[in-house]
Every structure is written in structure tokens, then in C-alpha cells.
Amino acid sequence: MADPMRIRAQASGDKATVRVLMSHEMESGQRKDAAGKLVPAWYIQEVTASLNGKQVLAAEWGPAVSKNPFMQFAIKGAKAGDKVAVTWKDNKGDTRTDEATVS
Amino acid sequence: MKYATTWALATTVLAMSVFPAMAQKTASQGIDEYRAMLQDGNPSELFEAKGEDLWKQKRGPKNATLEKCDLGKGPGVFKGAFVELPRYFADTQRVQDLETRLITCMETLQGFNAAEIYKTPFGKGEQNNVTALATWIASESKGLRFNLSQAHPQEKTFYEVGKRLFFQRGGPHDFSCASCHGEEGKRIRLQDLPMLSKNPGDGVGFAAWPAYRVSNGQMWGMQLRLNDCYRQQRFPYPGFGSDATLALATYLGVNAKGAASVAPAIKR
Numbered sequence: 001m002a003d004p005m006r007i008r009a010q011a012s013g014d015k016a017t018v019r020v021l022m023s024h025e026m027e028s029g030q031r032k033d034a035a036g037k038l039v040p041a042w043y044i045q046e047v048t049a050s051l052n053g054k055q056v057l058a059a060e061w062g063p064a065v066s067k068n069p070f071m072q073f074a075i076k077g078a079k080a081g082d083k084v085a086v087t088w089k090d091n092k093g094d095t096r097t098d099e100a101t102v103s
Numbered sequence: 104m105k106y107a108t109t110w111a112l113a114t115t116v117l118a119m120s121v122f123p124a125m126a127q128k129t130a131s132q133g134i135d136e137y138r139a140m141l142q143d144g145n146p147s148e149l150f151e152a153k154g155e156d157l158w159k160q161k162r163g164p165k166n167a168t169l170e171k172c173d174l175g176k177g178p179g180v181f182k183g184a185f186v187e188l189p190r191y192f193a194d195t196q197r198v199q200d201l202e203t204r205l206i207t208c209m210e211t212l213q214g215f216n217a218a219e220i221y222k223t224p225f226g227k228g229e230q231n232n233v234t235a236l237a238t239w240i241a242s243e244s245k246g247l248r249f250n251l252s253q254a255h256p257q258e259k260t261f262y263e264v265g266k267r268l269f270f271q272r273g274g275p276h277d278f279s280c281a282s283c284h285g286e287e288g289k290r291i292r293l294q295d296l297p298m299l300s301k302n303p304g305d306g307v308g309f310a311a312w313p314a315y316r317v318s319n320g321q322m323w324g325m326q327l328r329l330n331d332c333y334r335q336q337r338f339p340y341p342g343f344g345s346d347a348t349l350a351l352a353t354y355l356g357v358n359a360k361g362a363a364s365v366a367p368a369i370k371r
Binding site for chain 1: 143144146148149152153320
């Protein structure tokens with residue numbers, strides 16, 4: 001089971017800014033280990049975010065995204081008390097969903 | 104000869120193209136902006152969360168938590184412990200820093216084999232858990248000011264030994280810690296080098312580690328940082344929890360008296 005994400009969502013005006021920190025190796029598949037063998041690729045491929053259960057963002061990621069990625073986005077019309085959920089799925093099929101409340 | 108001319112030409116062209124850009128913004132301003140951008144998503148938060156979990160989780164052969172661990176302020180007190188370490192502990196009769204003290208607790212409370220963890224290379228197995236725990240404990244002292252004890256004779260000895268080590272030159276490059284950290288206003292490439300033979304100020308040097316290294320995506324504790332200083336001086340690692348690194352940590356910690364801790368920080 002993957003480590004949890006850190007999600008912070010803050011409302012200001014008619015939008016909420018969401019900052020997400022994900023815990024993931026994001027191995028590109030280009031590196032070699034000490035024995036000279038290729039380290040297999042292992043990275044997040046799909047990221048989705050939803051507001052109160054309704055999807056508001058979908059992204060396709062690749063091996064170029066850094067280790068322990070940080071993502072920031074804004075949701076129009078989100079208010080304090082709304083629930084923001086973020087899900088990622090990696091190329092090994094592992095997935096993780098975390099939820100935060102807009103403050 | 105022709106090669107040399109071409110090289111000189113290339114250097115001139117490069118210099119001409121670089122200087123106008125530098126006139127608008129100095130390199131250190133640029134780096135400061137980059138650091139400010141990184142601050143917002145410091146992945147050390149992930150390690151803090153992991154460390155807090157590990158503290159409260161029943162683990163090891165004794166299936167116990169670390170919640171009764173005495174970090175110098177009494178069993179279970181973790182707030183403010185970081186800014187008073189390293190210090191002398193009567194039960195182990197040693198000067199210990201945060202990381203080595205955590206391993207003592209992991210042995211006495213949870214039944215882990217301390218010698219085994221000492222031997223584990225950085226970034227592997229239980230060493231990762233020690234780093235995460237240290238990151239969380241350090242984060243619980245954010246903003247507090249360093250105030251190391253110098254009351255016990257051992258603490259004074261470690262300070263004096265640390266001071267000697269700081270200025271001791273050796274190795275193939277005849278380096279000492281002071282070669283890089285003994286003067287104001289020095290830098291390596293774009294990294295400012297703090298002067299560590301005195302108080303370098305809030306959140307600099309000793310007050311900034313554990314820290315997350317962006318360039319390799321690793322969380323580093325002070326033990327790894329000090330060992331790496333020796334590697335950069337072309338010495339072998341003195342080793343995790345060695346007397347040398349503990350003495351240096353005591354020296355740097357005492358020097359940093361009054362400086363506010365920003366750990367866990369984020370580094371290039």
C-alpha cells in the first residue's frame with residue numbers, strides 16, 4: 001500500500017486552491033542500478049480529482065514527472081466544507097485515493 | 104594551438120551571452136526565487152507524516168510504540184526536544200543526537216537490534232524509518248531556538264573535540280570543515296556556504312537539517328549530512344553515530360545557540 005498524500009485545499013473568493021503532495025518513486029525506467037541492470041519504470045500514469053464526488057480534473061502523467069510530485073490547481077466554485085478527493089494510478093496498477101476538506 | 108583559439112573564442116561568446124542576463128538578476132536572487140517556489144510543496148511533509156505514524160505504531164520484537172521514548176525532556180516529550188540535542192544521557196552514559204537516541208529507544212522499547220541499524224547503510228531498511236522519525240521530531244520544534252546544554256563534562260568534551268575536528272586538515276586535498284565553512288560569504292557554485300564556526304543565524308546550517316534534497320529526492324538527517332561532508336573532503340564515512348559526527352554535531356549545535364530551527368528544510 002502506498003503512503004498517503006498530503007492535500008491542502010483553501011477557498012478564496014469564488015475558487016479554491018488545491019495543493020497535493022504525492023509520495024511516489026516515479027522511476028523513469030532509464031536509470032541503471034549498481035549492478036548495471038535497468039531499473040524498471042514505475043510512475044504515476046493517471047491523476048484525477050473530484051469535488052464532492054464530481055470529477056473536476058483528469059491528467060495523464062509520464063516518467064518525466066519528478067519523484068514525490070507536487071501538483072497545484074484551482075477549482076472554480078468550491079466553498080469551505082466541500083470535499084476534494086485526489087486519486088492516482090501508476091503503471092503497476094497500484095492506486096491511492098485521499099480526501100481533504102476545503103477550508 | 105588551433106584548438107586553444109577556438110576554445111578561447113567560445114568562452115568569449117559564452118561570456119557575452121551570459122552577462123546581460125546576470126545584470127538584471129543576480130544568481131543568488133534567482134536561486135532564492137527557486138527556493139521560495141519549492142517551499143510550498145516540501146516533500147519532507149511526507150516523511151513527517153511517516154515519522155508520526157512510526158512513533159505511534161506498535162513495532163519490533165516487543166511490539167511496542169515509541170511513545171514512552173525519552174528524548175531528553177522526559178518520557179514521551181517530543182516538543183522542543185530537537186533544539187536541545189545532542190546532549191548527555193545518563194541511562195546510556197553517552198552524548199547522543201536525535202538519530203542515535205531514537206535508535207536507543209527502538210532497542211529498549213521495541214526490541215530492535217541497535218548495532219544492526221547502525222550498520223545499515225543510509226537510505227536502507229530501518230535507517231529510512233530513523234530518518235522519518237527524526238524528520239517528524241524535528242518538525243515539532245520548528246521555530247524554536249537552539250539551546251544545547253554544556254553542563255555535563257562529556258558535553259564539554261564533545262564540543263572541544265568537535266571544534267578540533269572542524270579545523271583539522273587532512274586527506275588528499277588537505278581539507279577541513281573550516282576550508283568551506285570557516286569564512287563569511289563563500290559559496291560552491293550557487294550554494295551559499297554558511298560560516299559554522301560561529302552562529303550562522305536562523306534556519307542556516309545546523310538549524311536546517313533534516314532536509315529534503317530535491318536533486319536526488321532523498322530525505323537526509325544530520326548524521327548523513329555530516330558523513331557526506333567527510334566524503335566531500337575525500338575521507339571515508341566516519342560512520343552513522345560515530346563519535347566524530349556526534350562531536351561535530353555538538354560543536355555546530357552549541358554554536359547555533361539562539362538560532363531558530365526551520366527543519367525539516369528543503370535543499371537544492
